[in-house]
Amino acid sequence: MLLFIEQLLNGLQLGVMLFLLSAGLTLVFGIMRVINLAHGSLYMVGAYIAATAFQYTGSFLLALMAALPVAAVVGMIVEMVVLRRLYERDHLDQVLATFGLILFFNELTRIIWGRQPLFMDVPKWLSSTVEIIPGAPYPSYRLAIILVGMLVAVFLYLLLTRTRLGMQIRAGASNREMVAALGVNINLLNTLVFGLGALLAGLAGAMAGPILAVESGMGESILILTFVVIVIGGIGSIRGALIGALLVGLVETLGGYLLPELLRLFLPPAMADGAGASLASMAVYILMAAVLIWRPRGLFPAHG
Amino acid sequence: MKYAFLATAVLGLGIGGNALAAEPVKIGMVTTLSTKAGYLGEDIRDGFKLAMEMEGGKLGGIPVELMVDDDGLQPDKGVQIADRYMKRDGVKIMTGIVFSNVAMAVVPKVVRNDVIYISPNAGPSPLAGKLCDPNYFNVAWQNDNLHEAAGQYATDAGYGNLYILAPNYPAGKDALTGFKRYYKGKLAGEVYTKLDQSDYSAELAALRAANPDAVFFFLPGGMGINFLKQYAQAGLNQRIPLLGPAFSFDERLLGAVGDAAVGVMNGSQWTHDLDNAANQEFVAAFHKAYGRTPTLYASQGYDAARLLASALKQVNGDLSDLNALRAAIRKADFTSVRGAFKFGTNQHPVQDIYIREVVKTADGKYTNVTRKKVFTNHVDAYAAECKM
Numbered sequence: 001m002l003l004f005i006e007q008l009l010n011g012l013q014l015g016v017m018l019f020l021l022s023a024g025l026t027l028v029f030g031i032m033r034v035i036n037l038a039h040g041s042l043y044m045v046g047a048y049i050a051a052t053a054f055q056y057t058g059s060f061l062l063a064l065m066a067a068l069p070v071a072a073v074v075g076m077i078v079e080m081v082v083l084r085r086l087y088e089r090d091h092l093d094q095v096l097a098t099f100g101l102i103l104f105f106n107e108l109t110r111i112i113w114g115r116q117p118l119f120m121d122v123p124k125w126l127s128s129t130v131e132i133i134p135g136a137p138y139p140s141y142r143l144a145i146i147l148v149g150m151l152v153a154v155f156l157y158l159l160l161t162r163t164r165l166g167m168q169i170r171a172g173a174s175n176r177e178m179v180a181a182l183g184v185n186i187n188l189l190n191t192l193v194f195g196l197g198a199l200l201a202g203l204a205g206a207m208a209g210p211i212l213a214v215e216s217g218m219g220e221s222i223l224i225l226t227f228v229v230i231v232i233g234g235i236g237s238i239r240g241a242l243i244g245a246l247l248v249g250l251v252e253t254l255g256g257y258l259l260p261e262l263l264r265l266f267l268p269p270a271m272a273d274g275a276g277a278s279l280a281s282m283a284v285y286i287l288m289a290a291v292l293i294w295r296p297r298g299l300f301p302a303h304g
Numbered sequence: 305m306k307y308a309f310l311a312t313a314v315l316g317l318g319i320g321g322n323a324l325a326a327e328p329v330k331i332g333m334v335t336t337l338s339t340k341a342g343y344l345g346e347d348i349r350d351g352f353k354l355a356m357e358m359e360g361g362k363l364g365g366i367p368v369e370l371m372v373d374d375d376g377l378q379p380d381k382g383v384q385i386a387d388r389y390m391k392r393d394g395v396k397i398m399t400g401i402v403f404s405n406v407a408m409a410v411v412p413k414v415v416r417n418d419v420i421y422i423s424p425n426a427g428p429s430p431l432a433g434k435l436c437d438p439n440y441f442n443v444a445w446q447n448d449n450l451h452e453a454a455g456q457y458a459t460d461a462g463y464g465n466l467y468i469l470a471p472n473y474p475a476g477k478d479a480l481t482g483f484k485r486y487y488k489g490k491l492a493g494e495v496y497t498k499l500d501q502s503d504y505s506a507e508l509a510a511l512r513a514a515n516p517d518a519v520f521f522f523l524p525g526g527m528g529i530n531f532l533k534q535y536a537q538a539g540l541n542q543r544i545p546l547l548g549p550a551f552s553f554d555e556r557l558l559g560a561v562g563d564a565a566v567g568v569m570n571g572s573q574w575t576h577d578l579d580n581a582a583n584q585e586f587v588a589a590f591h592k593a594y595g596r597t598p599t600l601y602a603s604q605g606y607d608a609a610r611l612l613a614s615a616l617k618q619v620n621g622d623l624s625d626l627n628a629l630r631a632a633i634r635k636a637d638f639t640s641v642r643g644a645f646k647f648g649t650n651q652h653p654v655q656d657i658y659i660r661e662v663v664k665t666a667d668g669k670y671t672n673v674t675r676k677k678v679f680t681n682h683v684d685a686y687a688a689e690c691k692m
Contacts, residue, residue: 003513010505115343117529117560122537129539136512139537142505211537212502213529213560215340221500253506277472277496 015249024197030236040219075198
């Protein structure tokens with residue numbers, strides 16, 4: 001039971017991480033209709049900047065403060081230089097161009113920082129473990145990630161529902177031309193949304209730095225799950241991204257733990273472990289397929 | 305006039321002929337220089353080049369020309385490069401491949417064409433067993449060896465209940481098989497993770513619940529960094545010791561892991577602190593040339609070059625008699641930086657393997673210190689399958 005609760009927390013933490021990434025991606029996809037494969041690169045930029053700032057200052061908060069604006073600015077530059085030319089083009093062109101961006105950013109980080117992964121440590125004040133459940137110490141840094149993710153969810157909710165900018169973003173998602181006709185500078189709005197998405201990706205990257213290897217290409221491994229999240233959640237919907245991310249995080253984590261146990265009930269242990277591991281790595285995609293059969297436009301489609 | 309022209313032509317031919325005789329021996333290096341794993345190939349190349357530079361561009365007194373190309377960790381690209389070396393450049397000696405999947409595509413093909421291949425890293429089991437070949441030499445290890453060392457160490461240390469973990473792909477399965485060949489205790493868990501997995505929280509929670517005496521893991525590259533960091537953050541490194549092969553603990557990776565790796569025991573055939581004259585000379589020269597501590601990959605590249613040097617010297621740079629060249633390499637008449645070295649019946653190393661520990665140095669860096677010899681004159685498990 002203890003183990004189950006601990007795994008629930010792990011799933012929650014992975015879900016929060018995925019939410020930070022998918023929130024930006026789903027907005028860009030929903031509003032600009034652009035498939036941005038390079039979203040993982042912005043996550044990598046966040047991690048690299050944070051790790052570099054951490055090396056020079058030794059302070060995690062300063063590292064975070066350096067990573068967020070840089071990721072946002074890099075995102076906005078990418079939007080202005082590359083993506084703006086792709087809005088009216090075919091999805092295939094977008095995929096090609098943004099895939100090119102992935103290669104570009106991966107090589108760029110290799111040129112600037114070299115091939116060796118960078119080091120980034122957990123801040124001292126978060127390096128301990130907390131026994132929220134007696135008998136199962138849990139890293140406080142992971143709890144902090146869950147907390148930050150929840151705060152971001154609340155912030156995005158307020159931004160989208162209570163502010164003028166949020167209203168314009170929602171309107172832009174429903175009907176771009178009409179919003180432009182009403183006198184909203186849609187280009188500026190696009191750049192801002194893209195910057196916001198990049199900022200969130202950078203935040204996820206900076207927070208992943210102490211847990212993961214900060215290395216060239218680190219964005220791609222999480223990018224696929226991020227796409228699964230927005231397909232499940234419904235493209236363009238922040239609420240969908242949140243629910244989808246938590247679902248994917250929980251299924252990914254609990255699947256690896258529960259499925260082998262489950263199979264052991266009626267299979268020999270060695271076979272159960274093997275089959276369980278294979279099934280667990282498919283679980284997320286099975287979930288996606290199931291959701292798509294039940295609701296072809298995802299759980300919370302942004303516009304009917 | 306006509307005669308003068310002819311004379312010049314003949315003279316020209318003569319000079320051409322002489323130049324041909326003095327042409328350096330070509331060595332083709334197919335290695336991995338791009339991708340995340342590119343630093344492995346870089347170190348092998350740098351180690352190899354260092355041996356050449358220390359002789360002023362020669363090996364064993366014979367002028368050599370090293371050609372290097374990047375396979376990008378893709379078997380088909382490796383085959384392409386090897387083809388070009390053989391057909392266009394007439395290369396008779398090759399080396400350099402880092403990864404077993406590339407080696408399995410390239411090596412059988414080149415040795416069939418009577419090219420000598422000296423492996424400075426990859427040692428897949430088929431090439432040590434059923435597919436062994438007189439033209440194939442491995443100067444590093446058979447893939448299982450370093451895992452076997454960790455297994456033997458676990459047995460010697462009296463661990464009775466181990467949790468073992470590797471990614472779900474051929475090398476991961478081989479790693480755990482190699483480990484279990486010498487580990488005699490019980491298993492608290494045997495887990496295969498996804499290849500390129502980045503988050504290990506689920507495995508770590510299960511591991512804590514299983515409460516083993518120690519954990520053996522093989523997670524190369526970034527996966528190992530992730531695992532070690534998360535292991536330390538979960539507070540497990542204070543309670544449960546970690547074992548592994550040297551691959552996740554080379555001096556270039558340790559900087560990215562930091563304190564989380566301190567205390568990990570890992571199996572290796574070489575460490576920069578091994579006490580022999582050849583090694584001290586190598587480590588000092590490498591430091592001077594490249595400004596960093598050599599990794600085990602660098603030592604393997606260096607040994608490959610020195611092995612080749614000893615053979616070229618014996619045949620006096622003459623590659624026309626392949627039998628003589630093979631015999632000369634088989635003698636392994638060089639002083640390896642790892643100490644005693646000789647080839648077994650399958651032309652793989654028969655060597656000592658050690659356990660080393662990751663420590664923090666006085667100047668705040670991280671490195672390995674040799675702790676214990678686990679195997680003496682260790683022979684790989686596939687030698688008996690090799691009929692040569």
